[in-house]
Amino acid sequence: MFHVKLPGHDAIARQADEHLVTHRVKLPKKVVERPIQQVLRRLLMALLVLAATALIVWIDRDGYNDNSDGSVDFLDAAYYATVTLSTTGYGDIAPVSDGARLTNILVITPLRVVFLIILVGTTLEVLTERTREEWRQNRWRSTLRDHTVVIGFGTKGRSAIQTVCATGLKQEQVVVVDPSAKVIEAATADGFAGVVGDATRSEVLVRAEVQRARQIIIATQRDDTAVLVTLTARQLNRGAKIVAAVREEENAPLLKQSGADAVITSASAAGRLLGLSVLSPAAGMVMEDLIQQGSGLDMVERPVIKAEVGKKPRETDDLVVSVVRGHRVLGYDDPAVGTLQLTDRLITIVRASPGAQIAPDVRPMPRQ
Structure with a gap:
């Protein structure tokens, strides 16, 4: 990739220092003595x-x-x-x-x-x-395969890591990328591998082994940065699942065009949750519970089992919210659903079991 920039002398020196730092991957280690x-x-x-x-x-x-x-x-x-x-x-x-x-x-x-x-x-x-x-x-x-790469270790990035780790993902399978060396030090202190550098640069993402990642979480501070990171990550890995967060809802379509599988509008989502809590504090508490993986009620995506084939969504043992058929997400009461098929996937609300890990074919719903 070619980057055309016209910075001043100090900016050039700073970029040179950052370029040198990006040549290292920081792995978590236990410091016994200062x-x-x-x-x-x-x-x-x-x-x-x-x-x-x-x-x-x-x-x-x-x-x-x-x-x-x-x-x-x-x-x-x-x-x-x-x-x-x-x-x-x-x-x-x-x-x-x-x-x-x-x-x-x-x-x-x-x-x-x-x-x-x-x-x-x-x-x-x-x-x-x-x-x-x-x-x-x-x-x-040599051992890193099908891992999760998190771009940005701010509030959104930390919450995303906590959610995926609550589903049973090991800390060794998480790589954090952030331009701040202090932020990466905090990530390695928590047990995650970290890469210091600008995630819009392909060489930085290569050091995080994005090309072999299973899923990529983009939680940058700026929407334009999220777009560039998504484009670069999708170019390096065509099959990974990319989930990105944006501040402005108008930028969500641009993220999807750049290659993101799912886009979460953080500002709008928080605003809607605030509005719901004003109208109904109890409903707001339920929604807050749903977006906290591993406690109370959880929203998960799972495949249809053979015993459920031919039944309607309301006839299953779980509380079905939606049915995923192909690339479409249908409501449980949508006439187009009809009866369940073996290739369908169900989005259900289940009671979380403390300490239990989600099965490989059961996916937690993306958090906002």
């Missing part, structure tokens, strides 16, 4: 090793010789411990007795190794972090 705590802990351990070595040398000071005055005091012992553990070794203080030399072999040399491991450990960890992270990402990409 970096400053790790440094302080290792520094304390190094000081303890240094103090222990100085004490050992001072106790066995008669076995050492100082070229300057011949005797070794505590300051000389600390000096010898420092140059020995750091492998500097000036040679001005040296063990001369058999006991001191044996102590150097059996005690001080292992302490020198421990000291170097403590000091070099942080450097080695930094050097291996990139390799370890690349290995994690390669493993993540």
